[in-house]
Amino acid sequence: LSASPSAPAVFFLSDYGTADEFVGVVHAVLHDLAPLVPVIDLSHQVPPFDVAAGSALLQRSAPFLGAGVVLAVVDPGVGTSRRAVAIETTPAGGPTWLVGPDNGLLVATAELLGGAEAAIALTPEGRAWPGSGRVTEGSGPTFDGRDVFAPAAAHLVRGGDPSVLGPAIDPGSLTPGPDPPTAAVDGGGAGEGWAVTTSVASVDRFGNLQLGIRPRLLEESGLFVGPVEVTVSTGPGPGPGPGPVPARRVVAFGELAEGELGLVADASGRVALVLDRDSAAARLGVTGPGAEVRISLPRRGPG
Amino acid sequence: LSASPSAPAVFFLSDYGTADEFVGVVHAVLHDLAPLVPVIDLSHQVPPFDVAAGSALLQRSAPFLGAGVVLAVVDPGVGTSRRAVAIETTPAGGPTWLVGPDNGLLVATAELLGGAEAAIALTPEGRAWPGSGRVTEGSGPTFDGRDVFAPAAAHLVRGGDPSVLGPAIDPGSLTPGPDPPTAAVDGGGAGEGWAVTTSVASVDRFGNLQLGIRPRLLEESGLFVGPVEVTVSTGPGPGPGPGPVPARRVVAFGELAEGELGLVADASGRVALVLDRDSAAARLGVTGPGAEVRISLPRRGPG
Amino acid sequence: LSASPSAPAVFFLSDYGTADEFVGVVHAVLHDLAPLVPVIDLSHQVPPFDVAAGSALLQRSAPFLGAGVVLAVVDPGVGTSRRAVAIETTPAGGPTWLVGPDNGLLVATAELLGGAEAAIALTPEGRAWPGSGRVTEGSGPTFDGRDVFAPAAAHLVRGGDPSVLGPAIDPGSLTPGPDPPTAAVDGGGAGEGWAVTTSVASVDRFGNLQLGIRPRLLEESGLFVGPVEVTVSTGPGPGPGPGPVPARRVVAFGELAEGELGLVADASGRVALVLDRDSAAARLGVTGPGAEVRISLPRRGPG
Numbered sequence: 001l002s003a004s005p006s007a008p009a010v011f012f013l014s015d016y017g018t019a020d021e022f023v024g025v026v027h028a029v030l031h032d033l034a035p036l037v038p039v040i041d042l043s044h045q046v047p048p049f050d051v052a053a054g055s056a057l058l059q060r061s062a063p064f065l066g067a068g069v070v071l072a073v074v075d076p077g078v079g080t081s082r083r084a085v086a087i088e089t090t091p092a093g094g095p096t097w098l099v100g101p102d103n104g105l106l107v108a109t110a111e112l113l114g115g116a117e118a119a120i121a122l123t124p125e126g127r128a129w130p131g132s133g134r135v136t137e138g139s140g141p142t143f144d145g146r147d148v149f150a151p152a153a154a155h156l157v158r159g160g161d162p163s164v165l166g167p168a169i170d171p172g173s174l175t176p177g178p179d180p181p182t183a184a185v186d187g188g189g190a191g192e193g194w195a196v197t198t199s200v201a202s203v204d205r206f207g208n209l210q211l212g213i214r215p216r217l218l219e220e221s222g223l224f225v226g227p228v229e230v231t232v233s234t235g236p237g238p239g240p241g242p243g244p245v246p247a248r249r250v251v252a253f254g255e256l257a258e259g260e261l262g263l264v265a266d267a268s269g270r271v272a273l274v275l276d277r278d279s280a281a282a283r284l285g286v287t288g289p290g291a292e293v294r295i296s297l298p299r300r301g302p303g
Numbered sequence: 304l305s306a307s308p309s310a311p312a313v314f315f316l317s318d319y320g321t322a323d324e325f326v327g328v329v330h331a332v333l334h335d336l337a338p339l340v341p342v343i344d345l346s347h348q349v350p351p352f353d354v355a356a357g358s359a360l361l362q363r364s365a366p367f368l369g370a371g372v373v374l375a376v377v378d379p380g381v382g383t384s385r386r387a388v389a390i391e392t393t394p395a396g397g398p399t400w401l402v403g404p405d406n407g408l409l410v411a412t413a414e415l416l417g418g419a420e421a422a423i424a425l426t427p428e429g430r431a432w433p434g435s436g437r438v439t440e441g442s443g444p445t446f447d448g449r450d451v452f453a454p455a456a457a458h459l460v461r462g463g464d465p466s467v468l469g470p471a472i473d474p475g476s477l478t479p480g481p482d483p484p485t486a487a488v489d490g491g492g493a494g495e496g497w498a499v500t501t502s503v504a505s506v507d508r509f510g511n512l513q514l515g516i517r518p519r520l521l522e523e524s525g526l527f528v529g530p531v532e533v534t535v536s537t538g539p540g541p542g543p544g545p546g547p548v549p550a551r552r553v554v555a556f557g558e559l560a561e562g563e564l565g566l567v568a569d570a571s572g573r574v575a576l577v578l579d580r581d582s583a584a585a586r587l588g589v590t591g592p593g594a595e596v597r598i599s600l601p602r603r604g605p606g
Numbered sequence: 607l608s609a610s611p612s613a614p615a616v617f618f619l620s621d622y623g624t625a626d627e628f629v630g631v632v633h634a635v636l637h638d639l640a641p642l643v644p645v646i647d648l649s650h651q652v653p654p655f656d657v658a659a660g661s662a663l664l665q666r667s668a669p670f671l672g673a674g675v676v677l678a679v680v681d682p683g684v685g686t687s688r689r690a691v692a693i694e695t696t697p698a699g700g701p702t703w704l705v706g707p708d709n710g711l712l713v714a715t716a717e718l719l720g721g722a723e724a725a726i727a728l729t730p731e732g733r734a735w736p737g738s739g740r741v742t743e744g745s746g747p748t749f750d751g752r753d754v755f756a757p758a759a760a761h762l763v764r765g766g767d768p769s770v771l772g773p774a775i776d777p778g779s780l781t782p783g784p785d786p787p788t789a790a791v792d793g794g795g796a797g798e799g800w801a802v803t804t805s806v807a808s809v810d811r812f813g814n815l816q817l818g819i820r821p822r823l824l825e826e827s828g829l830f831v832g833p834v835e836v837t838v839s840t841g842p843g844p845g846p847g848p849g850p851v852p853a854r855r856v857v858a859f860g861e862l863a864e865g866e867l868g869l870v871a872d873a874s875g876r877v878a879l880v881l882d883r884d885s886a887a888a889r890l891g892v893t894g895p896g897a898e899v900r901i902s903l904p905r906r907g908p909g
Contacts, residue, residue: 007334007338007339009331009334011327011331013327015811016811017811018321018624018649018650018651019649019651019810019811020649020663020810020811021648021649021663021666021667022810022811023647023649024617024619024646024647024648024649024667025648025666025667025670027646027647028615028617028646028648028667028670028671028672029670031613031615031644031646031672032670032672035613035644036613038334038338040327040330040331040334041326041327041330042324042327042328042331043321043322043323043324043326043327044321045321045322048811048812049812049883057323057324060324060328061324061327061328061331064328064331064332064335064449065331066331066334066335076859076882076883077860078858078859078860079857079858079859079860080858080859080860080861081860140821140857140858140870140871140872140873142858142859142870142871142872142873143872143873146670146873147873204322204323204325205318205319205320205322205323205325205351206351206352215443251382251443251444252381252382252383252443252444252445253381253382253383253445254380254381254382254383254384264443264445265443265445266443266445266446267443267445267446267449267450276379277352277379310637310641310642312634312637314630314634316630321624341637341641343630343633343634343637344629344630344633345627345630345631345634346624346625346626346627346629346630347624348624348625360626360627363627363631364627364630364631364634367631367634367635367638367752368634369634369637369638507625507626507628508621508622508623508625508626508628508654509654509655518746554685554746555684555685555686555746555748556684556685556686556748557683557684557685557686557687567746567748568746568748569746569748569749570746570748570749570752570753575748579682580655580682
């Protein structure tokens, strides 16, 4: 099957929720300024103001996005002096521009897409600003998704000249992304007390706990042979929580017995702590990212 | 008004929710492989792993779908040996293919669309697999919506050769759908103790209880003349619950007095137990499908 | 940058939620009858039956919608004698028709779009009704979004002859919209006890409380100079609640200290009561529209 060249799209992520009109109004502005361009919603349920969660969601999505522009708005600093930016990348087939606030939301994904080659500080007061005049009379500077980011994304996805959007800035001056989840290996050789300490990167709808490590780390630590134990804190950092609880490295959920904890390579290429057809988050009392997870070989009895 | 021939679309149903990036990533893959084809979301709020609820939602939607492909993913067995399938139907104007797991999710809808004429077992390892190479390095077999079903749906909606997707299988070997809601009629002639026992098939956002019977059954049972009584269990099967409660067969919600229970023919051609501008589910303490509902003539006083 | 003429779209608002198939089925009908027309969802999370909330959401969206048709369904009277209508407006670039129930949902938005120039009572039994024959056999008159409003919207957005949809009616006979939020000014000159009493018009996802006043009113009342106090009831109308609480008029959220209440001009050109990166609704115990808010100059101590 021959692949047709991908038609550019806008990939839209926010913490706007869908109870208000915010997402719909941004779609309306995008449709007005770039009528033939599809808009694909990644999610609008990022927890309000949670830049780290938005950044993680965008990173997980990045490998599957085609040509076009990422429009991402999780923006607790709207209306302050934080910059509004467009970052140019050099992906192999993915989005070429990322548009949003300069607060760390975009940088890690730009790295995944080939690196931030160039950047622009968006200046909505510019003379050629597309969409100028649409702002409701008397409205305040509180909806940059509608008034600044969507017009810029529409302009870029249509192939417009980036330089009319604002001055070039040094990509090295962009606010770095949030720290990735931790992962530390301690102990001796395989079978002699190896352990991996990491943290929950995200919790999905099914209660699967994505951890901050890749399967290769478990393999190298000898923790893929036979059963292991996991100790989990119920809040950010170490702390009270269940464990040690037996768990097992499996390839698919279906290998697990009812109620048995498993470690799988998930859809993003990370290790996830899961139950088959049930919520590991509920079982372990984990309510969100940050909980510390320690994976170790089971302690042996005096035998 | 002349009807233009319907442009094919992908009709997408899942239990993915919208808090994670799953739905957005599947849209991105569909857009990449079939850029000009609209994707219409039926719902992504099917309760996690609830194949029966997904099947019911798909059946209710089926009469209103145009040409194209149904992509449905409620898949507790992902990663096991359950088959991934594409089912070909012969509808009069509706979708021609249904793509998803072979776990009963699709079969009842295939029947509604003219019957399963042919079926294919999807083999993602096939040589011509569209979208191969997109899977993240190191990712596990846990996201068939993205890696198997969406590429197959995109291929079929573009009119691609089905045989490249995998071997033909016997449609008779497909896993049957979940049992439909029960309906039993007992008692004598009209006015002499007729009763219909059925169950709640689904509960919608407004708290309307869709029952497992069609209006014709009530008419034939003499239960459409004058008032009736309903007895409702609060959980699956018979059990404690309110009742008998007076109810009345009406054509429209607006005929009901405040707080009066009604039996209406709903938008899917089923009988629904409703209140006007209020939630029958909340009033009767029903939280989901399965509750038993008995509709009978009111008992007469000694008069 | 030259603006291309806006391609017409359908702008879709409802109280259907997204857990059921209602929204998806309406999209499918629209796609069937107007295949090339984009459908932009404003929101489907309007509280069930809440015409006032739907009207407010539509009014907030209106200035940002392009050419096309508004399809709005919050319809507690479905199946009664309430009329189904299409209202023609004369906007400068916005939607030309509004389609929905004649229950006050549409009228205030029609005013914002240039006024209701003409109106039609939709008669689904009409001879040329598009989409006739699609209704499931035996289904009741409970889903006018699918069976009446969507076909009419599709017909109008394609430029069809409005007169086939039903007879013209007097726009003056349309049911008026809900009363707007109240706003009253009392007291003396600036600095001598001025106060504004208004109510919460809506609460957004971030917990910002949109009030029923525009920034100009505060300016004219002398309440923009220096600190003010706000007194808030926790339910509709006056009543128990926190206050008086100090607040400050600011241009942007970022000017506020942690926990400090602010009054900003919001994205719709209204005054909103907010916290920076936190929920004013949660802080003040406000759960929905209607709570009374009094803004006054702080009482002075004995000096």
